[in-house]
Amino acid sequence: MKADIAQQHSLLEVSELDAELSKLAHRTANLPERQDLERIHAAQAAANDRLGALQIALEDLNIQVSRFEAEIDGVRQREDRDRSLLQSVADSKQLSELQHELETLQRRQSSLEDSLLEVMEHREQLQVQQATEQSAIEALQAESASAQHALDTTLGDIEHVSRLNSSRREELVAGLDPQLVALYERQRVGGGPGAAALQGRRCGSCRIEIDRGEMSRISAAPEDDVLRCPECGAILLRVRSARQ
Numbered sequence: 025m026k027a028d029i030a031q032q033h034s035l036l037e038v039s040e041l042d043a044e045l046s047k048l049a050h051r052t053a054n055l056p057e058r059q060d061l062e063r064i065h066a067a068q069a070a071a072n073d074r075l076g077a078l079q080i081a082l083e084d085l086n087i088q089v090s091r092f093e094a095e096i097d098g099v100r101q102r103e104d105r106d107r108s109l110l111q112s113v114a115d116s117k118q119l120s121e122l123q124h125e126l127e128t129l130q131r132r133q134s135s136l137e138d139s140l141l142e143v144m145e146h147r148e149q150l151q152v153q154q155a156t157e158q159s160a161i162e163a164l165q166a167e168s169a170s171a172q173h174a175l176d177t178t179l180g181d182i183e184h185v186s187r188l189n190s191s192r193r194e195e196l197v198a199g200l201d202p203q204l205v206a207l208y209e210r211q212r213v214g215g216g217p218g219a220a221a222l223q224g225r226r227c228g229s230c231r232i233e234i235d236r237g238e239m240s241r242i243s244a245a246p247e248d249d250v251l252r253c254p255e256c257g258a259i260l261l262r263v264r265s266a267r268q
Contacts (some may be wrong), residue, residue: 025250027248041196041219042218045190067164071164095136106122109122208259
């Protein structure tokens with residue numbers, strides 16, 4: 025296959041643009057800004073989980089508080105009733121029974137009040153934790169918004185450069201021999217550069233030095249011959265990079 029020097033220059037620039045586009049794609053997938061945002065999202069999810077667990081625990085404690093308060097209220101009502109009966113009871117046996125019941129109710133009330141106090145103290149501790157988690161979530165929301173803005177800005181910059189490179193690539197490819205482009209694209213399917221400049225005795229694609237015998241053949245070939253690297257198969261261009 026033949027390709028004049030201008031075509032070889034253009035193909036080398038296409039190869040350089042493809043390399044740059046690949047770097048941009050890799051950078052896009054591995055941006056520190058994206059990793060920061062993912063870290064913040066993970067922290068938000070963990071904080072929300074903790075807050076959810078606290079809310080469930082507080083709901084359970086609220087139920088316990090209500091139950092203890094209802095039981096204490098019931099005991100007090102029975103105490104009030106028994107005290108009222110004490111005023112009207114004359115029988116000593118019945119009086120003794122009422123006094124015993126009052127003592128039992130008082131012990132029961134004291135026990136319930138101790139339990140209620142313990143539950144309420146625990147609830148207060150969880151409420152403090154709840155407030156702390158809510159503050160942390162609010163801070164993470166602000167941090168997330170800032171990180172998202174930083175990511176969007178960087179992605180916008182990369183997108184702009186990618187569009188310029190893609191546009192320039194389309195312009196160059198349109199002026200190339202379709203057979204040369206097809207050969208280039210087939211070589212790229214393997215994952216490496218489709219074309220690279222010859223740098224002294226070294227292939228610009230695989231970076232391997234070409235042996236002297238092969239270099240003699242390359243040097244003797246007409247300048248418009250399309251040569252291939254004997255090691256990696258990339259189109260070997262005997263022209264200088266357009267960016268040099």
